[in-house]
Every structure is written in structure tokens, then in C-alpha cells.
Amino acid sequence: MRRSYWIAYNGFNLGRRSRRFVVEAGDRRREIASLTAYLLVLDGCRRISTSALSLASEDNVTIALILKDRMVWFTGMLQRKHVELILTQYSTSRAKEIASCIREAFNHNLYAFFSRLNLPFEAEGGLGKVRVNALKLLSRYLRVDLSLIESVIQYLSYFIEAECLDAVVRAGLTPHIGFVNKRSLTRDFLLVFEPSTVWRCLVEVGSDILSSIDLGSYEGRRLLLKYLRSIVERSVEDTDGRRMPLFKHIKAAAKGLASYLMNPAGGFIPFKEAVY
Known part of the structure; x- marks a missing residue:
């Protein structure tokens, strides 16, 4: 494989x-x-x-x-995919519905993330406000400066975004047409998966390592990536009961969107992590 x-x-x-x-x-x-x-x-x-x-x-x-x-x-791979699907992605009348599903999945996955930490969190306000409030809560929980939290998240997110990019392209979609982020479908998918991957990585790395990490050092970066890789390869259950590694959930989400665009009768349900 x-x-x-x-x-x-x-x-x-x-x-x-x-x-x-x-x-x-x-x-x-x-x-x-x-x-x-x-x-x-x-x-x-x-x-x-x-x-x-x-x-x-x-x-x-x-x-x-x-x-x-x-x-x-x-x-x-782009030129080898079906033009019809990309045209449908560009012209779909369901753009607002898809954007709403993505925002809902992000809010749900934030809730699932904080539930595992026994922290109450309510997604109130617009997307930007929700994310900022969530970052502040994570910073307080880890007792790590918010600016450092943001820097580590930005770095690690590139790797999850790359996984999303590959999944989007292989599903026959163009990464240049998004629904929440209008010019980037990969960032839409990153939004959905960030809490379950990057944010969880910060918790598992822990406050001591995060506080002393040097992002300018490639040794420090490789240490963070080792934790993130372990998380991406770990099996996680979604709200539909499907249990598989997160990188497979990313691929399944991209295929699900492509299928929905060509046949809306099936509905579009982005990845939502199960809450226990």
C-alpha cells in the first residue's frame, strides 16, 4: 500500500x-x-x-x-480527471449547503476535541471567532503562550493540508475552488480535520516539550512531525461508526464530496469524530 x-x-x-x-x-x-x-x-x-x-x-x-x-x-494528475466534475464543483447551486456542512463539522470536531479534555466549549459566533476562542482555551489548558500555539499549529497544518490536497486531487476535484475558503478546497478540508490531528498533536506533545521547542530547528520540527504522524495513522471512529486511520478519513471525505457533487441524492456528510 x-x-x-x-x-x-x-x-x-x-x-x-x-x-x-x-x-x-x-x-x-x-x-x-x-x-x-x-x-x-x-x-x-x-x-x-x-x-x-x-x-x-x-x-x-x-x-x-x-x-x-x-x-x-x-x-x-489534474489533467487526467473528469472535466465534468470540476465544472460541477465550480457551478454547483449547493455551495452554501456544502459550506454549512463544513462549518458544522468543524464546530463538532472542536467539541469532540475539548470533550476528551473534559473542557466545556460552545461554538458561538462566526467561524473566525470560534477558532480564536478555541485557541485561547487550548492555550490556557496547556499553559503555553498563545503565539507559540499558533506558530506550531501553522507549521503542522501544512502537512495535513498536503494530505488534504492529495485526497482532493485524487478524487477528481480541483483544490482551487472552495466553499468556506472560496479559493481553496484544501483549506476547507483542513478546517474539518485540524482539531482531530494538529490540535490533538499539541496535547500529546505536552506543555514541557512545547514550551522548549525550537521551530527554527529541524530536529524540533521532526519531533513534532513524529507525534503528528502517529496521530494521522491512528484509527479513529466517526459518528457513522466507521473506524479507520485519519488519513483514510481524509481520502473518504474527498471522495464523498465528489460523489455528492455528481449525485446530490446521497447527501454530503464531512468527517465528524465520534464523541464518547
């Missing part, structure tokens, strides 16, 4: 040898068979060879590059 690879090293190069990606960072060298990967997320990459991009295109591997304050990406 294919998997994603998250790579964080300072100044590494991505090349190609036969059907393998070659990651070189100083005296470190790692090879990744292209057919074992569906996604490469690269933080600290200095150079990507054209042959590596060709291999990604040939074997349908998405490449996401984390820069200082944004993510850029490459995929060869």
Missing part, C-alpha cells in the same frame, strides 16, 4: 535514480521507491531535479513543498 512521506531536513536535494526518489542531505542519503508513495511533503528542500518531477508525474506522486509561510505543490 502506498503511503505519504514527510521529510524535514535543512538544505536537502531531491533527485532520481531509476524508479526511486533520492533524498540527499549532507552525508545522509535516502531512497524512496516511487510506487510506495502517493505524496512527498518536503520541508527544507533546496533543489528538486527535473527527473524527480518527471518520476512524480509518471507514477502519480504529489509533491508538496513547505516554504517559509506557504505551501506550493506539483501534481501530474
Whole structure:
């Protein structure tokens, strides 16, 4: 089964040898068979060879590059998907309904997240206000400065956004047409999954490590990513009783939206984590 690879090293190069990606960072060298990967997320990459991009295109591997304050990406799959679905995504009369479902799922997953911490939380007001209030509550719970919480969330969110991007593209959707975030469907999906992935990661990392973490250090980043990877690969049950790893829930959500756009009779239900 294919998997994603998250790579964080300072100044590494991505090349190609036969059907393998070659990651070189100083005296470190790692090879990744292209057919074992569906996604490469690269933080600290200095150079990507054209042959590596060709291999990604040939074997349908998405490449996401984390820069200082944004993510850029490459995929060869967009032109292979059905134009009809993308046109439907662009022109759907159900945009407000889909946006409402996404907001509802975000509020629900925040509630599920804080319920596990035995913290009462009410999603009151607009989306921005809800998120700010939730961040403040998380900061108080962890006893970690809010600005640090926000910085760590921003960094880790790039990796979940990359997973959402790959799922969206493979489902035949365009990432450039959203419903809550009008220009980014990947950010819509990130909104839904952020509490169950990134926010949970902060809790599991804990106050002591968070307070001393150096986000400018790639060693510190890799430590955070180790926790996040464990969470993404962990099986979680949704409100419909489906239990599977979170990265599979991301893929299922993208496929569910694509199916709904082509056949609205089935309804669209974004991921909602079960509350115990």
C-alpha cells in the first residue's frame, strides 16, 4: 500500500535514480521507491531535479513543498480527471449547503476535541471567532503562550493540508475552488480535520516539550512531525461508526464530496469524530 512521506531536513536535494526518489542531505542519503508513495511533503528542500518531477508525474506522486509561510505543490494528475466534475464543483447551486456542512463539522470536531479534555466549549459566533476562542482555551489548558500555539499549529497544518490536497486531487476535484475558503478546497478540508490531528498533536506533545521547542530547528520540527504522524495513522471512529486511520478519513471525505457533487441524492456528510 502506498503511503505519504514527510521529510524535514535543512538544505536537502531531491533527485532520481531509476524508479526511486533520492533524498540527499549532507552525508545522509535516502531512497524512496516511487510506487510506495502517493505524496512527498518536503520541508527544507533546496533543489528538486527535473527527473524527480518527471518520476512524480509518471507514477502519480504529489509533491508538496513547505516554504517559509506557504505551501506550493506539483501534481501530474489534474489533467487526467473528469472535466465534468470540476465544472460541477465550480457551478454547483449547493455551495452554501456544502459550506454549512463544513462549518458544522468543524464546530463538532472542536467539541469532540475539548470533550476528551473534559473542557466545556460552545461554538458561538462566526467561524473566525470560534477558532480564536478555541485557541485561547487550548492555550490556557496547556499553559503555553498563545503565539507559540499558533506558530506550531501553522507549521503542522501544512502537512495535513498536503494530505488534504492529495485526497482532493485524487478524487477528481480541483483544490482551487472552495466553499468556506472560496479559493481553496484544501483549506476547507483542513478546517474539518485540524482539531482531530494538529490540535490533538499539541496535547500529546505536552506543555514541557512545547514550551522548549525550537521551530527554527529541524530536529524540533521532526519531533513534532513524529507525534503528528502517529496521530494521522491512528484509527479513529466517526459518528457513522466507521473506524479507520485519519488519513483514510481524509481520502473518504474527498471522495464523498465528489460523489455528492455528481449525485446530490446521497447527501454530503464531512468527517465528524465520534464523541464518547
